[in-house]
Amino acid sequence: MPEVFIDGKRYEYEGDHMLLQFILDQGLEVPFFCYHPSMSIPANCRQCMVKVGTPVKDRETGEYELDENGKRKIRWFPKPQTSCSTPLQDGMVVHTQETSEEIERAQKDNLEFILINHPLDCPICDQAGECPLQIQTYKYGPEGSRFEVKKVHRPKRVQLGPRVVLDAERCINCTRCVRFTEEISETNQLTIVKRGADNYPMTGPGEEFDDPYSLNTVDICPVGALTSADFRFKARVWEMNQTPSIDITNGKGCNIDLWTRDNEVLRITPRQNPEVNDYWMPDAGREAYEQFNENRVSRPSIKLDGNNHSNTSWNNAVETFAEAIEAHDPKDFAVIGSPHASVEENYAFNKFFNLLGSPNAIFTPHIIPGYGDDFLITDDQAPNTNGCRLINLDEVDENGIKTAIKEAEIVVILSDDLVGREVLTAEDFSDTYTISLATNKTDTTKASDLVIPITCIAEHAASYVNINGRIQRSYPAKETKYTNRRLNLEMSEGRLDRYGTDFDNWVSEDNKVDCLPLWEFLNHLGDRLGLEFNFEHSRSVFSELSDHFEALENVSYQKMDEEQGVQLPIENTEVKQA
Secondary structure, X not given: OOEEEEOOXXXXXXXXXXXXXXXXXXXXXXXXXXXXXXXXXOOOOOOOEEEEEEEOEOOOOOOEOEOOOOOEOEEEOOOOEEHHHOEOOOOEEEEOXXXXXXXXXXXXXXXXXXXXXXXXXXXXXXXXXXXXXXXXXXXXXOOOOOOOOOOOOOOOOEEOXXXXXXXXXXXXXXXXXXXXXXXXXXXXXXXXEOOHHHOEEEOOOOOOOOOOOXXXXXXXXXXXXXXXXXXXXXXXXXXXXXXXXXXXXXXXXXXXXXXXXXXXXXXXXXXXXXXXXXXXXXXXXXXXHHHHHOOEOOOOXXXXXXXXXXXXXXXXXXXXXXXXXXXXXXXXXXXXOOOOOOHHHHHHHHHHHHHHOOXXXXXXXXXXXXXXXXXXXXXXXXXXXXXXXXXXXXXXOHHHHHHHHHOOXXXXXXXXXXXXXXXXXXXXXXXXXXXXXXXXXXXXXXXXXXXXXXOOHHHOOOEEEOOOOEEEEOOOOOOXXXXXXXXXXXXXXXXXXXXXXXXXXXXXHHHOEOXXXXXXXXXXXXXXXXXXOOOOOHHHHHHHHHHHOHHHOOXXXXXXXXXXXXXXXXXXXXXXXX
16 A cells, blocks of 8 residues: 655555645644645645655666665655645655754745735734634744834725625735635636735726625635625634534525624634535525524514514413413414424424324425525525425425415414515415514514514524435524523533623623523423423434434434534435426
8 A cells, every 4th residue: 555654654545645635634734824625726825845755766676775774765855845736655755844944944934934024913803813824923933023124015904895805915825715716606706916025816807706605715814814894803713602503594504603702693604514515605694693693582572452562471472372272273273384493393393283283384495496506505595494394394385375374263483484585475464363483573573463582593402404415403602591601511612601700891681582492482381281292402302303203213413413414315305496
């Protein structure tokens, strides 16, 4: 088997590999800036230099030539090589900065050149704390600067597009952003303009950087030259909690991280999953932070005068809901599930009303024909359409929903803005008593007689099945009025949570929504009705799910965590309506 020696240690390999990626795959480290595993290799930052040699072979015998100590003779390349662009060869010998003073000095000198015109603005830079240039300067760079003349100044605060701002002074010309628009999003909206110390990325004359994936360039920028217009100057990375989750703005289910501070989601970034979204996500998914923070339903509300809602207590909401159920025959209920809600929510919701004797819950997909792009944006606008199908909710079209409501006296809707997405109108609810279990204020909640606030994906652990049949799950990132980050083992703690006090300026109870997980509210409602219904948390719901559905038989939260989701034995069933 081919072998390579890195810093004196032997490694075997199969297939074709570039040296830098192979080194990284072994858990070793070589600093770099321009390289990205999903894009082409320009080798223009020169930071990943290593010393490389190959063993000398006798041309006649094919045997390795040995020195006086009986070791293989090595023919060293005359200069350091960029490891990102160097293919592995059998017998290759490599020295990194760990074992070569020459390479250590070369990397230090290269960083000194990179820093010559780089502004010393780490304290105000959004990238501070997660900046590769900052980190590698501390680890591999010079202890100080010998450059004492005026730095070259370039444009600052350039609004490249609606979502991306450029500080060109920070740019080190790694070209990651340009290559992203050429090779990944394929919009070709960025290029490098000018020459030498004056060059930086820019759009073409009269063009706008409105790429639907533009914010990925902010993620991959190694120096903070590209920043998010929404997140700019809001927080530092060490102030926030990082929580893994799932994008709920379409059916692809991109893996993401929610970044929260004081129970506000301040930004959303992609989390690598080679089976779903690689390193990327669409910009629309990042804007969901507004949905998690703003316009939330907080405390139950009842429509009293025919138009306006008034907040009420949880006890009164449970009593009102229970009285509506007791006053009507269960067969007169229209129970409407949602592809926007999780598998656990839809299952618990449907089970509760099945126990009452109501018909099976129905749902309608949320499809916008032609909206998708064959990459990470789909026609399906909901994250869990296949999850609803998996647990056997009845799938109906717009006419089916209208017919069900017309024949019902009580309508119960789970987390779906059917009015806002024009499946129904407010007038469709005029002859029924409508109850919405919702996360946000919508046109549907406005038309409802009773609104029950429930947790969103940022506040509970739950699973979702994407358009390709992969089930993935979320973690709670935000506290509600009734949860505590330190008591919930699934919630991450940040520095401010550990060391902050209730008297700190950053703490605000206003950011905690007065809501309950759906299954917890149904527990209270079941107790009032004398119904045998009790789920302690989402894990208990999923445990029952895995017992009832063959496709989920060997699936658990732990398995989803370990494998970044589990591929279920179902086909790609994305619906494209005509």
